[in-house]
Amino acid sequence: MKTDAVCKLPGEAEWLHRAIADFSPDGARAQYADWLAKQGDYRRAKDVRKTVGAFQKLDVKPLRRLSGSSDWHRMIAVPLLKNFIKRAANFDRDSMIEFRDLLFSTLKPGLSLSYSPSDAAVPIGSSRLWGLPDLPENEEWPTIRSASNWNNAHEDLPLDQHCAFLGQFSFSDFEGTVLGQELPKVGGFSIFTITEVHEFGIVETVFRPWSNQVALTRREPPPDLVDDKLGDGANAPHAVHEVILKEVLSLPDATDGPFKSVIPNCSWGEPYYDFYSELLELCEEGMLGFGGYLRGTSGGDPSLDVNAIRIAVLRTDPDAGIVHFSIPAEDLPTGRLDRVEYVWSDWDS
Numbered sequence: 001m002k003t004d005a006v007c008k009l010p011g012e013a014e015w016l017h018r019a020i021a022d023f024s025p026d027g028a029r030a031q032y033a034d035w036l037a038k039q040g041d042y043r044r045a046k047d048v049r050k051t052v053g054a055f056q057k058l059d060v061k062p063l064r065r066l067s068g069s070s071d072w073h074r075m076i077a078v079p080l081l082k083n084f085i086k087r088a089a090n091f092d093r094d095s096m097i098e099f100r101d102l103l104f105s106t107l108k109p110g111l112s113l114s115y116s117p118s119d120a121a122v123p124i125g126s127s128r129l130w131g132l133p134d135l136p137e138n139e140e141w142p143t144i145r146s147a148s149n150w151n152n153a154h155e156d157l158p159l160d161q162h163c164a165f166l167g168q169f170s171f172s173d174f175e176g177t178v179l180g181q182e183l184p185k186v187g188g189f190s191i192f193t194i195t196e197v198h199e200f201g202i203v204e205t206v207f208r209p210w211s212n213q214v215a216l217t218r219r220e221p222p223p224d225l226v227d228d229k230l231g232d233g234a235n236a237p238h239a240v241h242e243v244i245l246k247e248v249l250s251l252p253d254a255t256d257g258p259f260k261s262v263i264p265n266c267s268w269g270e271p272y273y274d275f276y277s278e279l280l281e282l283c284e285e286g287m288l289g290f291g292g293y294l295r296g297t298s299g300g301d302p303s304l305d306v307n308a309i310r311i312a313v314l315r316t317d318p319d320a321g322i323v324h325f326s327i328p329a330e331d332l333p334t335g336r337l338d339r340v341e342y343v344w345s346d347w348d349s
Contacts, residue, residue, distance in 0.1 A: 001127040003245040005176040006072045009039055017181035021107040023055040043067040051076055060085045075247055079282045087275045109178040110250040110292025112285055118242040125216050129167035131240025133190055134216035142192050142206040148342045151202040162222040163192035163206050164235040177247055179291040184335035186212040193316045195234040203316055203345050205323055209337035238318055248284050250292025257301025288313050297322050302344035311340055322346040
């Protein structure tokens with residue numbers, strides 16, 4: 001897995017994680033700046049303080065001629081602040097201060113995902129998409145019987161058919177990222193899917209957490225996947241792909257779904273709709289990834305409630321299909337994965 005982490009200093013990701021949504025004069029962002037200065041990184045420390053000043057005064061001038069990389073600027077919200085301040089000039093200042101405080105308090109870190117075919121050897125337990133799974137020694141390859149029934153079609157599906165391997169992710173591979181500060185340090189999860197194309201056109205999923213306390217073994221695909229009649233080849237094994245991650249910031253979709261009432265005036269036809277839509281675009285989340293807020297790749301926001309975040313949004317096939325998984329935000333740091341839910345499927349995406 002490739003990740004170009006924005007934090008280059010040891011321990012920095014933890015400080016930036018605390019600072020993301022706190023623009024108060026003496027809060028976590030100011031403390032992050034003090035920490036950078038103690039490490040001798042005076043230029044970036046000064047830039048972090050500039051984001052606090054720009055936020056408090058709604059003044060874009062401090063955000064000119066900053067040091068550091070553009071990826072780091074994105075994670076300290078420089079593009080979001082610039083856009084917000086410029087657009088806020090078109091509205092009543094008091095209402096913008098209220099909107100600013102509410103909006104930026106919701107910021108969360110995420111990881112945008114892309115992928116590419118790989119010929120490299122894949123270590124047991126490492127993160128990847130497709131290829132062959134690593135399963136605990138005492139665990140069977142999952143079948144439709146253990147899959148979700150999101151489409152209410154179980155009684156019409158062959159329950160002993162094996163599910164296709166989508167990918168697996170080790171939490172240790174996220175350690176150096178900002179999002180990694182709110183993930184477990186050990187263990188991981190695998191995802192399997194089953195696609196039926198002839199009658200229903202549906203995808204069901206299996207989300208399987210695993211612990212580093214259990215030995216993993218590489219498994220070969222069952223024959224019913226190799227000769228896939230249920231999915232007309234959609235469930236057949238795919239070549240392994242390397243995961244490529246980019247660190248991003250995430251805002252909730254207040255134009256639709258449960259956040260519509262939390263962050264008002266952002267829906268279609270309302271005063272802040274165009275303004276807020278631009279901010280969402282600046283987050284650069286992309287369709288696929290981990291962490292941050294759920295956002296529908298088609299249709300409405302699939303978030304279950306305002307406490308739900310995405311644990312994964314992934315393609316079922318290198319060329320088609322997307323599945324969304326949600327988790328209560330409070331469950332991630334503790335590694336509780338039994339409340340992960342399959343909440344959205346884009347069959348034609």
